[in-house]
Amino acid sequence: MNRALIRVRKWFMDRSMRYVVAVALILGVAMLYLLSVASTDTSQFATHLPLLLGLGVAIVVILMFLIGFQFALMRRRLKARVFGSKLTLRLVFVFSLVSVVPGVLMYGISVQFLAGSIESWFDVRVDSALEGGLNLGRVNLETGLQELEQKADSMAVHLSDETSVSRVAVLNQLREQAAVHEAALLSPEGTIIAFSGLDTEELMPVVTNPSILRQVRLHRSYRAVEEIGYQQLQLRVAVPVSQPSGETEILQLVQPVSQKLARDAAMVQEAYRDYQELSLSRHGLKRLYTLALTLSLGVALLSVLLLAIMFSKRLSAPLGFLAAGTRAVAQGDFSQRQPVHRHDELGVLTESFNTMTRQLSDAQTAAQRHQEALSAAKAYLESVLANLSAGVLSFDEHFRLRATNLSAENILGAKLTPLIGTSMQHWQDNAPKLVSIGAVARTRFADQDEATWEQQIEVETQTGKQVLLLRGSRLLEGDEKGYVIVFDDVTNLLQAQRYAAWGEVARRLAHEIKNPLTPIQLSAERMQRRLSDKLDVADSDVLSRSTQTIVNQVSALKGMVNAFSEYARSPDPDLAPVDLNGLVLDVLDLYEAMKPRLSVELADGLPAISGDSAKLRQVLHNLLQNAEQAVAISSQPQIIVSTSATENGAMLSVRDNGPGFPEQMMTRVFEPYVTSKSRGTGLGLAIVKKIVEENNGTVRISNPEAGGALVEVCLIGAASGTLDEQPLAMNH
Amino acid sequence: MQRLLVGVWLVLSCALARADNIFVQSVEFASNDGEYYLSATFNIGLTPPVENALNKGVPLYFVVEFELIYPRWYTLYFLNKRIAGFEQTYRLNYNALTRQYRLSYGVLQQSFDTLTDALDVLGGIREQRVLTDSRLDEGRAYEAQVRMRLDPTRLPKPLQVYAFGSSMWDVSSSWFRWTVRP
Ligand SMILES: Nc1ncnc2c1ncn2[C@@H]1O[C@H](COP(=O)(O)OP(=O)(O)O)[C@@H](O)[C@H]1O
Ligand SMILES: [Mg+2]
Numbered sequence: 001m002n003r004a005l006i007r008v009r010k011w012f013m014d015r016s017m018r019y020v021v022a023v024a025l026i027l028g029v030a031m032l033y034l035l036s037v038a039s040t041d042t043s044q045f046a047t048h049l050p051l052l053l054g055l056g057v058a059i060v061v062i063l064m065f066l067i068g069f070q071f072a073l074m075r076r077r078l079k080a081r082v083f084g085s086k087l088t089l090r091l092v093f094v095f096s097l098v099s100v101v102p103g104v105l106m107y108g109i110s111v112q113f114l115a116g117s118i119e120s121w122f123d124v125r126v127d128s129a130l131e132g133g134l135n136l137g138r139v140n141l142e143t144g145l146q147e148l149e150q151k152a153d154s155m156a157v158h159l160s161d162e163t164s165v166s167r168v169a170v171l172n173q174l175r176e177q178a179a180v181h182e183a184a185l186l187s188p189e190g191t192i193i194a195f196s197g198l199d200t201e202e203l204m205p206v207v208t209n210p211s212i213l214r215q216v217r218l219h220r221s222y223r224a225v226e227e228i229g230y231q232q233l234q235l236r237v238a239v240p241v242s243q244p245s246g247e248t249e250i251l252q253l254v255q256p257v258s259q260k261l262a263r264d265a266a267m268v269q270e271a272y273r274d275y276q277e278l279s280l281s282r283h284g285l286k287r288l289y290t291l292a293l294t295l296s297l298g299v300a301l302l303s304v305l306l307l308a309i310m311f312s313k314r315l316s317a318p319l320g321f322l323a324a325g326t327r328a329v330a331q332g333d334f335s336q337r338q339p340v341h342r343h344d345e346l347g348v349l350t351e352s353f354n355t356m357t358r359q360l361s362d363a364q365t366a367a368q369r370h371q372e373a374l375s376a377a378k379a380y381l382e383s384v385l386a387n388l389s390a391g392v393l394s395f396d397e398h399f400r401l402r403a404t405n406l407s408a409e410n411i412l413g414a415k416l417t418p419l420i421g422t423s424m425q426h427w428q429d430n431a432p433k434l435v436s437i438g439a440v441a442r443t444r445f446a447d448q449d450e451a452t453w454e455q456q457i458e459v460e461t462q463t464g465k466q467v468l469l470l471r472g473s474r475l476l477e478g479d480e481k482g483y484v485i486v487f488d489d490v491t492n493l494l495q496a497q498r499y500a501a502w503g504e505v506a507r508r509l510a511h512e513i514k515n516p517l518t519p520i521q522l523s524a525e526r527m528q529r530r531l532s533d534k535l536d537v538a539d540s541d542v543l544s545r546s547t548q549t550i551v552n553q554v555s556a557l558k559g560m561v562n563a564f565s566e567y568a569r570s571p572d573p574d575l576a577p578v579d580l581n582g583l584v585l586d587v588l589d590l591y592e593a594m595k596p597r598l599s600v601e602l603a604d605g606l607p608a609i610s611g612d613s614a615k616l617r618q619v620l621h622n623l624l625q626n627a628e629q630a631v632a633i634s635s636q637p638q639i640i641v642s643t644s645a646t647e648n649g650a651m652l653s654v655r656d657n658g659p660g661f662p663e664q665m666m667t668r669v670f671e672p673y674v675t676s677k678s679r680g681t682g683l684g685l686a687i688v689k690k691i692v693e694e695n696n697g698t699v700r701i702s703n704p705e706a707g708g709a710l711v712e713v714c715l716i717g718a719a720s721g722t723l724d725e726q727p728l729a730m731n732h
Numbered sequence: 733m734q735r736l737l738v739g740v741w742l743v744l745s746c747a748l749a750r751a752d753n754i755f756v757q758s759v760e761f762a763s764n765d766g767e768y769y770l771s772a773t774f775n776i777g778l779t780p781p782v783e784n785a786l787n788k789g790v791p792l793y794f795v796v797e798f799e800l801i802y803p804r805w806y807t808l809y810f811l812n813k814r815i816a817g818f819e820q821t822y823r824l825n826y827n828a829l830t831r832q833y834r835l836s837y838g839v840l841q842q843s844f845d846t847l848t849d850a851l852d853v854l855g856g857i858r859e860q861r862v863l864t865d866s867r868l869d870e871g872r873a874y875e876a877q878v879r880m881r882l883d884p885t886r887l888p889k890p891l892q893v894y895a896f897g898s899s900m901w902d903v904s905s906s907w908f909r910w911t912v913r914p
Contacts, residue, residue, distance in 0.1 A: 137829050225830040226843065233830070269829040273789030277888050280785050284894025 021306050024063055028299035031056045032292070056295040063302035070309045083323030084316040091315055095308030100301055107297045114289050122279055130272045137265035144257065145223045145235050151178040152221070152239040152253045159185065159241045159251060172196040182254040188217055188247060216240050216250045225257070231266040233257040318346045322353055334361035390488050393434075397481045399424060399442060401434075411468070411489045412437075413461070433459045433466075437485065441472055445483055456490065467491045495671075502672060503567060510565035517554050517561070524550040560681060566618065567672060567683045567690070575695065577608040577718035578616060580643050580650050587620045588641065594628060601642035606650045607717040611695040616715075619691050622684040623654040623711050629677065630658030630709060649697075649717035655710045660703035669701060688713070753777045754880050754905035757855075761876065761910070770798055770818075770862045772908075774855035774880045779900045782882065783847070785891065786833075791825035793886040794854060798862050800912065801875045815874065816863040821883070822854055855880075868914040877907040 034052050074092070077085040155174045159167070167185060175183040175196045185194040190213050212222045215238075222238040234256045241249040257265075278285075318338070325336040334357050338350050382405075385392055391408030393416075395401060400423045404416040414431035424442075427434045436459050444453045452473040458465045469490045475482035528547035532540050581602045588600060624639070631637035640655045661669060668674045670689040675682035685701075688711075692699045697715040704710050753776070760771040776794075778786065786792055798818040823836040832843045833850035844850040868874065881904030884895050895901030 134828055138831075141829070224832070224845075227827060227830060227832070227834065265829050269789075269827065272828055276788035277785075277790055277891070280788055280790065281888060281890030281894050284890040284892070287894065288890065 018310070020062075020066060021303070021310065024059055024066070024299075024306075025303050027055070028059050028063075028303060031059060032296045032299065053291060053295070056299070060295065060298040060302060063299065063306060067302060067305055067309065070306065074309070082320060084319035087316040087319060088309075088312045091312035092305075092309050095312060096305055099304040099308065103297060103301050103304070107293060110293055111290055114293065115286055118282055118286050118289070122282065126275065127279075130268070130275055133268040134272050137261075137268055140261060141225045141233070141235070141257065141265070144255070145225065145237065148180070148235050148237045148253055148255050149221060149223050149239065151180060152237045152251055154178075155183070155253070156239045156241045156251050159249075160243060168194040168196065170194075178253075180253050180255055184252045184254075185241065186213070186250040186252060188213070188249065190250075193249065212238055213250060217248055219248070228256075231263045232259075233262040233265070315346075318342070318350050322350065325353055325357065329357060329360065334358075334364055390486050393437065393485045393487070394475065395438075395441070395483045395485075399438060399483075401427075402482065408487070411487070433461075433468075437468070437470060437487065440470060441483060441485055444472055445474070465491070467494055499672060506564040506567055510561040513557065514561045514565070517558050521551055521554040524554070563681050563683050563687075567687050574612045574614075575610050576613070578611045578613045580606055580609055580616075580652060580715070583613055583616055584620065584641060584643060584652065587617050587624075591624060594624070594639065597631065597637040598639050598641065601640060603642070603644045603650075606643055606645050607719065609650050609715040610718040611697070611715055612691075615691045616695065619688050619713060620652070620654075622688050623713075626684055626711075627654055627656040627658070627709070630660075631656045632658075634658055646714055649715050651712055651714045653710060653712040655704070655708060657708040660707065660709045661701055663703075666701070666703075670699075753779060753903045754855075756878070756905055756908040759878065759908060759910070761912070762859075763914075766864055767861055768863050768912075769859045770857065770878065771859050772796075772857045772878055774857075774905060776851045776855045776880070776903075778847075778851075779903060781900050782903055785887075786824065786826050786847075789826060789828055790888060790891065791823055793883040794822045794824065794880060795883045796820045796822070796857060796878070796880045798860075798876070798878045800863060800868075801877070802872070803875050815868070818860070818862040820857075820860065824850060824854060868912075870914055872914070874912040874914070875909055876912045877909045879905045879907045881905065 031052060074085060074089060078089065155171075155178060158174055159170065171183055171185055171194045175198075180198075182197040183195070184192055187193055190210065215222050217240070219240045221240065222236070224236050226234050226236055228234050234254055236252065236254050238250055238252040241251050243249055321338040325338055328334075328336045336357050337354050340347050340350050340354070342350075385403075385405040386407075388405060389407055391411045392403070392405045393401065393408055394403040401416065401420050403420065409416050412431055412433045414434065416431060416434070419427055419430060419434070424435060424438045427438065436457060440455060440457055444450065444455065447453075452471065454469070454471045456467060456469050458467050460466075467490050468487050470485055470487045472483060472485045475484055524547045528543055531543055535543060584600065584602065588598065591598065620641075624641075627639045631639060634657055636657070638657045640653075642653050642655070644651050644653075662676055665674060665676060669685050671682075672686040673682040674686075689699055692713055692715070695715060697713060699714075700712045702710050702712075755775040755777075757773040757775050758771075759773075762769050762771075774796075782792065796819070798816075799814055800816040802813045802815050804813065820837070824833065825836075826833050827843075830843075832845060833847055835842045835844065835850050835854055842850075842853060844853070882901075884892060884901060887895060887901075
């Protein structure tokens with residue numbers, strides 16, 4: 001977030017900086033143009049001169065601020081040791097040196113030249129020539145004035161003598177004699193007494209200033225050159241005319257200066273004025289031009305400096321990128337690509353950097369893919385090992401455990417993973433069976449000639465002996481030596497083999513025993529029938545009891561033999577759909593005597609199950625028999641036979657409130673010849689299990705918490721067909 | 733024709749804070765038939781560089797400014813509403829050929845032999861009609877002000893640069909203010 005913000009700000013700053021510089025430069029150039037125009041032209045720019053100068057100063061200040069800002073940035077980058085910032089600084093320094101030195105030199109020369117050239121306008125000779133010209137004009141006019149005054153004086157003498165009435169005629173005559181343009185005789189108050197003019201159309205005399213009258217009344221003659229229009233001059237002289245009456249009249253003569261003289265004089269005067277103006281403002285001019293020059297220099301140099309900074313930054317920016325990229329690569333990030341905007345060596349460098357990172361990243365992905373393949377292979381191997389029903393153990397040279405699998409743990413009934421990497425002396429506590437295996441392996445592997453070996457060993461467990469079949473082989477992976485042992489728990493297999501052998505024995509035995517039993521029974525009965533009448537009461541009684549004993553024992557023996565033969569019977573079941581409820585009711589009909597303690601709970605709508613009905617009857621018989629025997633000692637004997645539907649078929653359960661299965665026998669009651677009864681065969685439940693499994697069903701025993709024993713037989717529905725896996729059958 | 737004198741001020745302008753070159757000597761403000769007339773006398777003193785320039789032939793322009801302001805208590809002084817303004821420009825120059833000073837004011841011209849005479853006439857303003865009554869409200873207090881100054885913007889340009897910001901070229905009077913109640 002913060003980083004993004006900084007980047008945006010930086011982008012904006014770079015962009016805006018560019019525009020600001022451009023605007024400043026344009027303004028600067030415009031300002032310089034205006035300044036040059038303003039200082040040569042007397043147009044309206046003159047009034048804006050201070051504004052222009054102010055603008056120039058403002059631009060310079062802005063540029064200086066920008067440069068200061070850039071320098072501050074550079075300083076910060078330098079302090080932060082940003083890669084490339086030193087190069088930037090050096091480039092800026094070189095650029096500035098290259099631009100500032102000639103600039104300042106040019107500036108100095110220009111200022112010097114300027115001052116010199118302005119000074120050269122002002123020459124003492126020009127000065128004195130102009131002054132002389134002006135003086136010439138003045139002298140000229142002064143001479144004219146003197147002449148006019150002399151004329152006026154002589155006229156005044158004539159006029160004071162003349163007392164005749166016709167003063168106008170006298171004045172006119174005098175004026176014409178003196179060749180004066182205009183003459184007027186005024187009373188001391190300024191009213192016109194007589195007037196004579198050359199120009200008859202212009203009869204009105206020039207109005208005289210009261211101050212002139214005052215001056216003349218005091219007998220001081222007045223004379224002056226007067227400006228009457230553009231480049232038009234006239235001479236005016238006023239002299240007192242003393243009258244015999246003592247009054248002082250005033251004679252005023254006006255004589256226009258010749259047009260040519262007036263024009264020349266005016267031109268000299270204007271030239272003089274312009275020259276003086278220039279001379280006066282030469283400091284001002286110098287100051288103006290110097291200021292303009294200085295401002296131009298300032299704008300130019302500062303712009304160049306700013307541009308230098310920006311160009312230097314641009315030049316050294318790829319270095320920073322490359323440094324950042326290199327650092328990223330060092331930290332293992334190969335995703336860095338720098339955009340290439342340039343075609344110089346730095347661009348080529350950036351390009352090759354990008355190529356390098358691309359190759360690195362490709363190599364990295366390849367390595368990663370390889371790694372993944374390896375670990376996949378390993379995982380595959382592990383899963384194979386884990387799913388192997390045989391246990392696998394591998395040892396290193398020094399018989400330290402290296403690897404194992406789940407089946408090994410299950411068979412040995414111990415957690416082996418914590419033991420990996422340990423040697424035999426550490427196994428005793430956690431896995432005693434492993435010690436036996438290790439010991440065997442050690443001795444067998446000691447024989448160098450044998451590459452593989454096979455051995456069956458017996459290990460002690462809480463529940464009895466466990467038989468393990470070990471197969472060992474040497475591992476030769478590279479230089480390392482190692483051993484692998486694959487082993488199976490063959491206890492059950494051996495047991496099954498034993499069962500089969502027993503079954504065979506039982507079948508033969510039953511056959512052999514069964515045959516003589518019927519003759520024995522029949523002989524005993526006949527003996528009793530024949531001899532009972534011939535013997536006395538006492539003997540007859542003995543005979544009858546003995547015969548009864550024989551018959552009873554024989555029938556018991558028959559039952560036993562039947563049981564044997566039943567167990568050893570051919571296993572081929574005759575599977576057909578069976579109504580479980582009907583079967584249960586049929587069988588229970590035979591147990592009339594048990595009725596009081598027997599309750600039946602049959603579920604409605606049971607699916608037909610697939611099975612051999614005759615054999616299933618046997619199952620129920622056996623279970624009821626066990627239950628009957630179990631509840632014999634109870635005060636309130638109760639047996640519950642129930643059926644219920646299951647997911648894929650139906651369940652038959654027989655429950656009693658007897659003592660329950662003896663705890664230590666729970667795991668073995670289904671084994672043949674396991675019995676707790678003095679005259680038991682231990683075949684009842686074995687047969688049940690066999691039949692149920694032949695019918696693809698399962699059987700479970702348990703002791704419910706309420707007390708007694710519970711046997712549950714689950715059978716598959718007829719529609720479901722056969723099971724996928726064939727249960728372990730005890731064939732013979 | 734009844735002339736009503738609104739006010740006469742004789743100013744003893746010696747101890748003014750500002751270093752003025754032009755002082756207001758007297759001001760007379762009179763109304764006649766709803767028109768107001770201003771008469772004022774300024775005592776004009778030129779600084780040496782200005783006088784030098786004048787004597788070298790540079791024409792000087794003097795401006796007399798009059799303003800009538802309706803002051804509002806809530807605004808700053810320079811933001812106040814200007815009701816009437818009056819400005820008159822005088823041109824004073826020296827003719828080196830005739831050695832005369834010339835004062836021009838509109839079409840009128842006058843020549844003087846000495847600078848003092850010229851400045852005396854320049855400094856006297858006689859009954860100048862400055863505003864008519866119709867623009868004023870009865871019973872309200874207005875503020876009037878008058879001053880005279882040398883207009884530096886009409887100096888020759890190089891001189892302007894030279895004069896810019898220089899106190900020696902700043903020839904002017906402070907504003908002279910009084911209250912007007914119509
Ligand atoms: N309902 C039951 N209640 C208690 N124990 C039983 C029950 N059914 C069987 N057992 C136990 O299981 C043993 C094995 O039974 P079984 O295989 O039928 O042989 P037998 O009945 O000949 O002993 C019996 O000896 C008995 O200890
Ligand atoms: Mg039994």
